[in-house]
Amino acid sequence: MLTKRQLALAAAVLLASLLAMNLAVIYLTRYSLPRRVTRHARESQPAAVLALGNSLVAAGFDETAFDTGASLSPPHGAANLGLGASSPVEQLLLFRYALARGMRPRLVVYGFYDFQLTAPNQFATGDLIGNRAMLYYVEPFFARRFYTLSFHDALQFRAMYAVPMLADRGAIWAKVEILRRAIAEQGMPPQRINRMGRAADFSLLESDNPEDFRRESEASMNLPLAAPVNELFREAQDAGVTIAVVEMPMRRAHRQLFYDTGWWPPYVTHVRSLLAPYHVIYFDASNWIQDDSLFDDPLHLSPRGAAQFSRRLGSLLGPGTADLPAPSGPLL
């Protein structure tokens, strides 16, 4: 039987092991995607244009092509801070992070799809893995104002945010998941993957059918802008930054099933009325890419598609657009 002293000493060794594991997690996650994006923000201080959004922007906004279209040249061109699997809360944090590190963009390009601008941000701690783990370590308590957690999850969040093993657990689990997928694929035909994940998985992020989309459209018709979107645009406006809001390019099937129905235009009108106080430039780019082969998966543009979209966006915004007072003009 262990004596009390032996138990206490063994517990001390266990604590030392846990400390070592936390250091290992810090080391293993030093190049995690949110950290790479924040580093890109630090390195892009002179950029004049900042692209923000989720994976559609991360994959779909080509900095070089945009610069070519807008006749900008690095380092005074565009910086893509799009982050896959991010909500507007993380996008707000990235914008604030860039400003706090000295970036002074003249223009923010904010890409969205479906109901992202108005969807309430209600999370559980189980959602805060992967790229959303940045909610634990980039202005965690400022960000808490813009999403809701249950009482239980809020307590968990407070306990977890300072422990790297818990805050960045998703990055380690992702490595295990990749290993699990590799083992599961033994003797099977390989599944198509891209830089974001398994291509087929992204169809899970679309509405199941037009009826679901109709219901969501109707439910969203009375919603205000999501709190982090509102804050992002307010802070951009306060900083004198022009805002361009872009409906990101979608595949033909998505447009036909959802955007070409009678429910989407009233929602867009609603959103545009919500955006009016910010004098945003609004682009409906959802149909700019007609060729579905320029998409890598059900949601994301391929590099060729991204170049085509970004060049066109850049040419429409032009080198001087960001210096002008932003119009609240018609759909482009």
Add this chain to the structure above:
Amino acid sequence: MSRFAWCQNLLEYLAGEKDAPPPGFPVALSNFTFWGIWWGILAAIIFIFAGQSSKFIYIDF
């Protein structure tokens, strides 16, 4: 003792069910360094494999 029974005794000792190690196993209960590291290894295994119920759509390749 058969090899199988020895392994069973070892696992029971490591899991804390028995206080005495099987014959020939060199680690006594008083070896707090071993037990602290062993519990750390168990914690690491739990930590690493605790995410298997998470649905990974986006994954950083």
